[in-house]
Each structure stands twice: as C-alpha cells, then as structure tokens.
Amino acid sequence: MPVMPRLSSRLQHFTDSVIRRMTRINDLHGGINLSQGFPDFDPPAALREAAARTGREGPHQYAVTWGAPRFRAALAAKQSRFMGLPVDPELHLVVTCGSTEAMMTAMMTACEPGDKVIIFSPFYENYGADTILCGADPVYVPLRPPDFRFDPDELRRAFALKPKALVLCNPSNPSGRVFAREELEIIAALAQEHDAWVITDEVYEHIVYPPFRHTYIASLPGMFERTLSCSSLSKTYSITGWRLGYMIGPERALEGARKVHDFLTVGAPAPLQEAAVTALGFPDTYYDHLAALYLGKRDLFLSSLDAAGLTYTTPEGAYYVLVDASPFGWDDDLAFCEWMVREVGVAAVPGSCFFHEPVNHLIRFHFAKRDETLGAAGKRLATLAEKAAGIRTR
Numbered sequence: 001m002p003v004m005p006r007l008s009s010r011l012q013h014f015t016d017s018v019i020r021r022m023t024r025i026n027d028l029h030g031g032i033n034l035s036q037g038f039p040d041f042d043p044p045a046a047l048r049e050a051a052a053r054t055g056r057e058g059p060h061q062y063a064v065t066w067g068a069p070r071f072r073a074a075l076a077a078k079q080s081r082f083m084g085l086p087v088d089p090e091l092h093l094v095v096t097c098g099s100t101e102a103m104m105t106a107m108m109t110a111c112e113p114g115d116k117v118i119i120f121s122p123f124y125e126n127y128g129a130d131t132i133l134c135g136a137d138p139v140y141v142p143l144r145p146p147d148f149r150f151d152p153d154e155l156r157r158a159f160a161l162k163p164k165a166l167v168l169c170n171p172s173n174p175s176g177r178v179f180a181r182e183e184l185e186i187i188a189a190l191a192q193e194h195d196a197w198v199i200t201d202e203v204y205e206h207i208v209y210p211p212f213r214h215t216y217i218a219s220l221p222g223m224f225e226r227t228l229s230c231s232s233l234s235k236t237y238s239i240t241g242w243r244l245g246y247m248i249g250p251e252r253a254l255e256g257a258r259k260v261h262d263f264l265t266v267g268a269p270a271p272l273q274e275a276a277v278t279a280l281g282f283p284d285t286y287y288d289h290l291a292a293l294y295l296g297k298r299d300l301f302l303s304s305l306d307a308a309g310l311t312y313t314t315p316e317g318a319y320y321v322l323v324d325a326s327p328f329g330w331d332d333d334l335a336f337c338e339w340m341v342r343e344v345g346v347a348a349v350p351g352s353c354f355f356h357e358p359v360n361h362l363i364r365f366h367f368a369k370r371d372e373t374l375g376a377a378g379k380r381l382a383t384l385a386e387k388a389a390g391i392r393t394r
C-alpha cells in the first residue's frame with residue numbers, strides 16, 4: 001500500500017453520519033426513505049419565485065460575511081417577535097450555513113480544548129462530532145426512554161464537573177421532546193450557578209404539537225447573556241438545501257462568533273439570503289399552518305404504526321418518532337434497519353447512533369413526507385411483523 005502522511009487522530013473518535021449512510025443504503029435498494037429528515041415536497045411558491053428572481057438578477061457575489069443586511073434585518077424582526085427579545089441585527093446575530101455551522105461556530109466560540117460540554121442523550125449526532133472537533137469533552141446526561149425526561153440530580157452532578165456549556169436541542173431530535181418551561185428553568189438555574197453557556201439547536205422551533213409550546217431558553221430571566229441560540233430556515237420553510245442558518249446571542253459573544261464564522265465559511269449563499277427575505281416576511285398564519293401540516297402528518301404516520309402493531313413515544317414536536325423494535329428480536333439495530341430497507345422497503349435510522357448509553361432497541365422514522373409517501377410507507381410497514389417472523393423461524 002502506498003505510504004501517506006498520518007491523518008488527524010480526531011477522526012478516530014467519530015464515524016461518518018449513520019443517518020446519511022442509511023440514505024445511501026436506501027438509494028441502493030430504492031426504498032422509501034424515512035431516515036434522513038428532509039421533506040419530499042416543495043417550499044412555498046413565493047419562495048421558489050424569489051429564488052428564480054435572484055437567480056436572474058443577483059446578487060451573485062459574497063454577501064457581508066455575517067449576513068446580508070436585508071436578510072439580517074428581516075431575520076432579527078421575525079426572531080424578536082417569536083423569541084420575545086429585542087434582537088439587534090447589527091449586534092446580536094450572525095448568519096451561517098445552516099444550524100450545522102451555527103452549532104460548530106457556537107462551540108468554537110464558547111469552548112477551549114479540554115472543556116467539558118453537557119449533551120443530553122439521545123442527541124442529534126452532530127453534537128458529539130462538534131465537541132470532538134473543537135477539542136472539548138462531552139459529558140452525557142441521559143433522557144431515558146420512553147418519556148425522555150432528565151433526572152435533575154443527574155444534571156446537577158454533571159454541572160458539578162464544571163462544564164463550559166450545555167447543548168440543548170429543543171424541540172428535540174430524535175426524542176420529539178419539547179422541554180417544558182419548568183425543565184428549562186432547572187437548566188437555566190444550573191447554567192447560572194455554574195457560569196456555563198447554553199448552546200441551543202432550535203431548528204424545529206415552529207414544529208410543535210398542541211398542547212405543547214416552545215419556550216426559547218434565551219428568553220428566561222438572565223439567560224440571554226449566556227445563551228447562544230442556533231437555528232435555521234431549513235425546516236421552517238422546507239429549504240434544507242439552501243443552507244441558511246444563524247446564531248443569536250449577546251454582543252460580545254457575537255463579536256467572537258462572527259470571527260469564527262468568517263474563517264469557517266466566509267458566508268451563507270448571497271442570492272438565497274436575498275430570496276429568503278420573502279419567507280421571513282410571511283405572516284404568523286404561515287407558522288400556524290406549518291404546525292398544522294406536520295400535526296396531520298404525525299397523526300397519519302402514527303396511525304400506520306398503530307396498525308402495524310408498533311409501539312412508540314408520541315412526539316411533542318419536530319418530525320421524528322422513535323419506535324420500539326425489540327419485539328422483532330434483533331440485538332443489532334443497524335443490521336435490523338439494513339434488513340428492513342432490503343425486505344420491507346422502508347429506511348429508518350438505528351437508534352443506537354443517537355445514544356451514548358447502550359440502547360439499541362429503538363429505530364427512528366421521520367414523517368416530513370407527502371401524505372402519499374407516508375401512506376405507501378404505512379402499507380409496507382404493515383408487512384414488517386410477518387416478514388420479521390419469517391426470518392426468526394428460518
């Protein structure tokens with residue numbers, strides 16, 4: 001084998017994304033992809049038209065590195081309205097390439113190599129990699145299935161380790177939890193007592209099912225000064241490919257974050273920032289319709305799971321559901337998901353990739369799909385138990 005220089009040892013501490021790997025396996029077998037969370041329907045027509053217009057008329061060159069002024073102004077106005085905080089577009093935000101870059105920027109802005117970062121488990125798989133890439137050490141606090149609540153004493157013990165930050169995904173992928181205000185108050189009190197940052201990922205802020213309500217932890221008393229709120233337009237406007245995200249936080253932290261962002265990516269796509277000003281101007285009814293659309297999809301998909309005899313934790317927000325695969329008797333959830341794509345024709349994500357603890361009886365489906373796609377997936381899942389029984393009796 002030809003010799004090549006050694007690669008960074010960082011790479012040994014995380015694998016490539018299991019979620020995106022399941023998408024590739026699904027593509028090989030032509031299954032229905034309920035693994036990687038993105039819609040199979042179009043964004044709003046007004047937004048597509050705005051993108052066509054900027055495609056013709058520009059801008060086509062770099063925007064201001066921390067965000068095009070028109071985009072920042074529209075975003076600050078919208079977020080001030082929903083967060084109940086005065087977000088100043090000149091001081092309190094940076095526009096990034098998705099929440100993915102915002103989270104990495106937040107982590108690099110807040111943490112030194114060797115710092116500890118609390119991560120609730122199960123967690124969106126980027127957080128482990130983000131922490132490792134910036135040289136910090138994750139401290140995992142379990143959200144135990146099936147209700148995915150944290151034990152305040154366990155969280156207190158994690159804070160006693162003097163973490164620099166806590167990562168909060170709310171509404172949560174993959175658990176579907178929408179943290180109650182009282183839970184956020186416990187986190188906020190500990191963050192204040194131990195002088196830690198809270199780094200949020202709130203990409204599902206507008207996908208919440210009644211009676212649950214999203215509370216921005218940055219809006220709790222004393223929290224704006226220690227919260228780096230990350231989110232994006234990906235899920236809210238069904239534009240995951242546009243790569244428009246942002247971080248909101250206090251002025252001094254944002255000065256640092258803008259520097260990190262500048263050297264990571266220079267900036268988010270200029271023509272798409274211009275086009276997305278249209279979305280940021282949508283009336284509040286847009287967000288009500290979005291939540292109602294996903295509530296319909298959630299209930300449609302859950303009824304297929306019920307019909308297939310599967311048990312699950314009902315999501316309070318976001319568009320994922322964790323399903324208990326233990327009745328099928330596999331002890332390797334990745335092998336189970338690979339078998340399911342091949343034999344049943346539906347792709348899910350093996351739950352173990354979201355957990356720090358050895359949990360491998362859960363699989364995650366997402367339901368951000370057209371109703372026809374969900375209906376077709378439901379029909380296939382109805383055959384799951386019988387096909388799995390066939391394997392066991394062979």
Ligand SMILES: Cc1ncc(COP(=O)(O)O)c(C=O)c1O
Pocket residue numbers: 037097098099100101124169173201203231232233234240243244245
């Ligand atoms: C919790 C969470 N954060 C971030 C992302 C990626 O967001 P973005 O497209 O804004 O980078 C996803 C995508 O599935 C997600 O589920």
